[in-house]
Every structure is written in structure tokens, then in C-alpha cells.
Amino acid sequence: MLYRRLAPMVVAAVLLTSGCDSNNTDSFEDAAPPVLSADAFSIDTNIFGASPKVQAGPNFAAAALRVWPVSTIISANLIIPTLVTAAAVQADPVYDDEWIWSSTATGEGGTIGFTLYATPGADGLDWSMNVSLTEGETVLAEFELYRAQTALNGKSGSWQLFYEYEGTSTNVLRADFEVTDQDTKSILFTVVGGPFDNVGDSVEYRADGSVREFEWTEQSQSRSHLVMWDAVTRAGSITSTNFNGGTPSCWDTNLDDVACAG
Numbered sequence: 647m648l649y650r651r652l653a654p655m656v657v658a659a660v661l662l663t664s665g666c667d668s669n670n671t672d673s674f675e676d677a678a679p680p681v682l683s684a685d686a687f688s689i690d691t692n693i694f695g696a697s698p699k700v701q702a703g704p705n706f707a708a709a710a711l712r713v714w715p716v717s718t719i720i721s722a723n724l725i726i727p728t729l730v731t732a733a734a735v736q737a738d739p740v741y742d743d744e745w746i747w748s749s750t751a752t753g754e755g756g757t758i759g760f761t762l763y764a765t766p767g768a769d770g771l772d773w774s775m776n777v778s779l780t781e782g783e784t785v786l787a788e789f790e791l792y793r794a795q796t797a798l799n800g801k802s803g804s805w806q807l808f809y810e811y812e813g814t815s816t817n818v819l820r821a822d823f824e825v826t827d828q829d830t831k832s833i834l835f836t837v838v839g840g841p842f843d844n845v846g847d848s849v850e851y852r853a854d855g856s857v858r859e860f861e862w863t864e865q866s867q868s869r870s871h872l873v874m875w876d877a878v879t880r881a882g883s884i885t886s887t888n889f890n891g892g893t894p895s896c897w898d899t900n901l902d903d904v905a906c907a908g
Contacts, residue, residue: 681735682773690853694709694710704903720849727792727807731762747760748761760777761788774793775790818838836848848865856878857875859873869888
């Protein structure tokens, strides 16, 4: 499965909380820039994992079998980046040749400290999120969780996620994103490194109002899967290399198979 081994830090993710807002700036030294959008680390595919209808048609079931396992693993790996990024705006930034947000979040099983740095980059801002974590036998001290490069407003750019593998910091996942809010965004996730046999595989998630698209490209298997749905009505379609001969296959608001329009 696509991201099945990218989750060594997920054990602590449920312990964290997050929050709020920041200010825009015309002068980097005079005022802190807005923290990059936490929406750049999140996707919503709950329709495939929490449907109120137990019996769905084969088309919806085929879509769920592709979207839900992959998106669950992606989301699990993004819990900590999402939460510490959102939580950074709760801290008062200080300026010392760069803007710095530093704080902690605690839960039942442990505490995570984080420090987010922002510096001017070639086309906007360069970011570095560092975390310190003690959770059971998992110990990280000032570990660089991700780097990012964004526009000045923090709503477009890219980030690179790092994990410790065999004692070495390893870039395992990259994302290129453009985010207005949770209902208007596109994020392209790509496996870029680590001990995986699916480097180069990617998932692109797109949201435009209530319309959602999830496009999984298995480069290693020469397969692709495009699933589209409406987050309000739940109607949608799947076009997959290894389902129904690659022909678009649709379902209605009751998740029953229907002929595709057009």
C-alpha cells in the first residue's frame, strides 16, 4: 500500500491540539508573516470510511477500496505536521534575524515542543519546523520535521516531510500545494525517498466547493485511479486502470451504481 510505512511518529499525534490566526506584513522585519496554511497538510475523504449505508454498489466499493486505505495512511502521517503548524499561530513570534514561533502541546501520554522558523527565500518565504518529542521509547530532539517554501501569504508553495530512518534524517514525502481554504485547494503528494519500493508514486487531492477529486498514480505498477465525488450529495465516479476496463463508473446519492451522464 502506498504510504504504509511512513508513520513512525503517528503514535503521538492524537495528543496534540491546535488553533488560530496571524497577521499579514509588507516588511519582513516589522511584522511576522502569516504562518503557512495548515490546510496544506490535510485532505477529506471521510465519505469512503464513514458512510451511513452499509450496502453500496460495486462502483462506490471499488472507489472506497482505493481511496480510503491510501488516504488514511497519508492523513496519519500528516497529523503532527497539521497540528503543530496550526498551533504555531497561538505562539507570539519573535524576530532574531528570522521570525520564530516556539511553544509546546501536551496530552495524556506526552509533550511535543515545536519551533517554526521563517526566513526570506528566493520567491517568498522559507520555513523550517523543528520538533522535540518524548513518547515511550520514541525520542526526538530538535528534529526538523519539515521544510517549506511558500508565497508571502503562506497559501501556495511546497513542503518536504522528514522522518528519522536508521539514524538519518530522510525526506520521505513532498507536496506541492495551492490552498485558499479547506474547500478550495489542490495538493500533490509524492513519495520521494526512504526504504520504499514505491518511490515516485503520487496522490493529487483537489477540492473546489463541494467537488472532490482523488487521483492516485501508482508509477511503480503503471496504474492510475481517479475518483471524483460531491461532498454534499455523495454522488461520484471512478476511472481506474484495473476496474471495469478503465471505463468511468458512477454511483448516485444512495451510493448505488448508475450510468454515467454524458
